[in-house]
Amino acid sequence: MDLDLRKLRYFVAVAEHLSFGRAAEALHIAQPVLSRQIRAFEAELKVQLFDRSSKGTSLTPAGTQLLADARPLLAQASALLRRVGVADTFTVGFMPGLIVTPAVRVLTSRHPGLRVEVLRTTWEDQVEVIHDGRVDVGYVRLPVPAAGLSIMPLFSEPRVAVVPATHRLAGKESVLDADLSGERRVQHTDPPGFRSVEEKLEHVAMHGGVAVLPLSTAVFYSRDDLVHVPIEDIAPNEVALAWASHRHTPLIAEFAEIVTEIARQV
Amino acid sequence: MDLDLRKLRYFVAVAEHLSFGRAAEALHIAQPVLSRQIRAFEAELKVQLFDRSSKGTSLTPAGTQLLADARPLLAQASALLRRVGVADTFTVGFMPGLIVTPAVRVLTSRHPGLRVEVLRTTWEDQVEVIHDGRVDVGYVRLPVPAAGLSIMPLFSEPRVAVVPATHRLAGKESVLDADLSGERRVQHTDPPGFRSVEEKLEHVAMHGGVAVLPLSTAVFYSRDDLVHVPIEDIAPNEVALAWASHRHTPLIAEFAEIVTEIARQV
DNA sequence: CCAGGTCCATACCTCCAGGGTATGACAGAC
DNA sequence: GTCTGTCATACCCTGGAGGTATGGACCTGG
Numbered sequence: 001m002d003l004d005l006r007k008l009r010y011f012v013a014v015a016e017h018l019s020f021g022r023a024a025e026a027l028h029i030a031q032p033v034l035s036r037q038i039r040a041f042e043a044e045l046k047v048q049l050f051d052r053s054s055k056g057t058s059l060t061p062a063g064t065q066l067l068a069d070a071r072p073l074l075a076q077a078s079a080l081l082r083r084v085g086v087a088d089t090f091t092v093g094f095m096p097g098l099i100v101t102p103a104v105r106v107l108t109s110r111h112p113g114l115r116v117e118v119l120r121t122t123w124e125d126q127v128e129v130i131h132d133g134r135v136d137v138g139y140v141r142l143p144v145p146a147a148g149l150s151i152m153p154l155f156s157e158p159r160v161a162v163v164p165a166t167h168r169l170a171g172k173e174s175v176l177d178a179d180l181s182g183e184r185r186v187q188h189t190d191p192p193g194f195r196s197v198e199e200k201l202e203h204v205a206m207h208g209g210v211a212v213l214p215l216s217t218a219v220f221y222s223r224d225d226l227v228h229v230p231i232e233d234i235a236p237n238e239v240a241l242a243w244a245s246h247r248h249t250p251l252i253a254e255f256a257e258i259v260t261e262i263a264r265q266v
Numbered sequence: 267m268d269l270d271l272r273k274l275r276y277f278v279a280v281a282e283h284l285s286f287g288r289a290a291e292a293l294h295i296a297q298p299v300l301s302r303q304i305r306a307f308e309a310e311l312k313v314q315l316f317d318r319s320s321k322g323t324s325l326t327p328a329g330t331q332l333l334a335d336a337r338p339l340l341a342q343a344s345a346l347l348r349r350v351g352v353a354d355t356f357t358v359g360f361m362p363g364l365i366v367t368p369a370v371r372v373l374t375s376r377h378p379g380l381r382v383e384v385l386r387t388t389w390e391d392q393v394e395v396i397h398d399g400r401v402d403v404g405y406v407r408l409p410v411p412a413a414g415l416s417i418m419p420l421f422s423e424p425r426v427a428v429v430p431a432t433h434r435l436a437g438k439e440s441v442l443d444a445d446l447s448g449e450r451r452v453q454h455t456d457p458p459g460f461r462s463v464e465e466k467l468e469h470v471a472m473h474g475g476v477a478v479l480p481l482s483t484a485v486f487y488s489r490d491d492l493v494h495v496p497i498e499d500i501a502p503n504e505v506a507l508a509w510a511s512h513r514h515t516p517l518i519a520e521f522a523e524i525v526t527e528i529a530r531q532v
Numbered sequence: 533c534c535a536g537g538t539c540c541a542t543a544c545c546t547c548c549a550g551g552g553t554a555t556g557a558c559a560g561a562c
Numbered sequence: 563g564t565c566t567g568t569c570a571t572a573c574c575c576t577g578g579a580g581g582t583a584t585g586g587a588c589c590t591g592g
Binding site: 285287297298301302305319321322323 | 538539540541542543
């Protein structure tokens with residue numbers, strides 16, 4: 001009568017791996033158990049979710065439909081648990097260009113049983129995901145509204161101007177803010193369709209203009225047809241680790257410690 | 267490790283009844299079982315959800331918080347099940363002023379085990395809730411976008427003009443559309459804050475103007491300081507029962523039959 | 533002050549769902 | 563053919579969710 005979130009999670013695992021064996025391994029259960037659970041799930045829903053063959057497994061249309069529904073539901077359930085202080089997974093948010101892998105790897109190695117996930121954020125939701133519990137901790141770019149957040153500054157990095165390779169500024173060692181006057185600037189306050197970094201860069205490549213991005217972001221999304229030059233006289237972008245200040249879990253503290261440790265080594 | 271939706275549903279039941287005994291009765295389980303389940307749930311979450319005393323039960327702050335999170339999650343889970351064709355509950359949507367009780371009562375009497383719920387809709391979401399599975403079937407006011415819907419017309423009713431009791435049109439037997447020219451009309455295309463019927467009527471009562479509503483809506487929301495007069499020369503409002511045409515469940519068919527039967531008797 | 537009623541909690545039982553292991557059936561690769 | 567990778571079947575064991583019977587705490591009326 002009630003939906004079983006465990007079975008739903010198992011289903012998602014199989015749908016993502018398209019293999020009962022590998023999914024079972026990822027879930028840390030035996031393959032026959034997973035087989036039986038999925039069969040039981042299909043029986044409950046009275047819908048076939050997978051086409052099995054001896055070589056591989058594929059989703060049925062109903063399965064594809066369910067997969068789309070399943071992920072947000074599981075995310076919402078996970079966020080609920082996080083809000084009441086139960087850690088079923090530890091989730092790290094990050095803005096485009098920021099590297100979270102080293103810290104995540106250290107955390108997983110210290111807690112082998114813990115599921116650690118990452119969630120890429122945008123300017124719009126980098127703080128929201130912290131408050132609503134979708135992430136435990138987030139790498140954010142300042143400034144952010146400080147209300148209810150604990151913020152631990154990590155480092156600063158210069159901002160660069162991203163322009164087409166054919167642009168008049170393309171060869172320069174560096175530019176001044178004044179050099180950009182008269183250029184159409186693609187900003188994150190633009191309407192939808194220009195919001196993601198990819199979209200901004202696409203617009204710059206196609207229609208000219210200039211995008212001002214933190215260095216790491218420009219490097220991460222570098223394209224052959226675009227180049228970036230440092231802007232000298234603009235405030236550097238500050239990167240920080242942030243979490244909801246009302247949640248003082250040991251895992252958050254430990255992750256913050258790991259991050260500072262890594263930042264110190266660089 | 268996974269959230270247990272059954273326990274969450276039990277929790278909501280206790281939170282709503284503020285009594286283990288009555289909640290258990292509503293859930294059709296024995297009271298000690300419910301007690302134990304809630305205790306286990308609290309242990310899993312490591313949070314106390316209720317303050318128990320021999321006279322009554324009350325929510326803790328954590329419980330209040332969880333209750334707010336629990337309802338949308340359960341609704342989303344229920345919608346997911348409905349989309350894959352599993353009926354855990356049968357939910358009927360209805361626009362303000364429409365009476366669903368008789369049909370619902372017949373349905374529950376014929377299916378004693380079935381949970382039947384109702385959801386009040388607005389102009390904005392009366393169709394959306396059908397498509398996304400929040401309701402199985404909805405009483406809607408035409409016109410609606412017909413794509414993907416099966417629509418069964420029920421009846422027509424005149425529209426009335428709702429005006430302050432002191433208005434120049436207040437005493438009339440009926441008015442013509444032309445009589446309303448020059449009046450500020452409060453419409454459902456207005457910005458937020460004027461969307462719900464209550465808000466429209468509040469606006470009419472405070473600032474004058476006129477709201478044009480179907481008769482049953484005006485009657486349902488009647489207030490001392492407002493009166494309504496029929497408009498003669500305006501197209502009547504048609505009320506219909508609608509459901510997603512790709513879902514041909516026996517329950518929907520039966521409900522439609524019940525509704526036609528009731529409509530025939532009136 | 534005790535009797536009864538109204539709560540929720542505890543104790544104890546049963547049963548089934550979910551976990552495990554061992555093994556089978558089937559298909560493609562060599 | 564045999565080998566290998568895939569999913570399914572058979573069997574067992576444990577824990578959790580359901581039940582009933584009963585206890586303990588607290589109010590309330592006589």
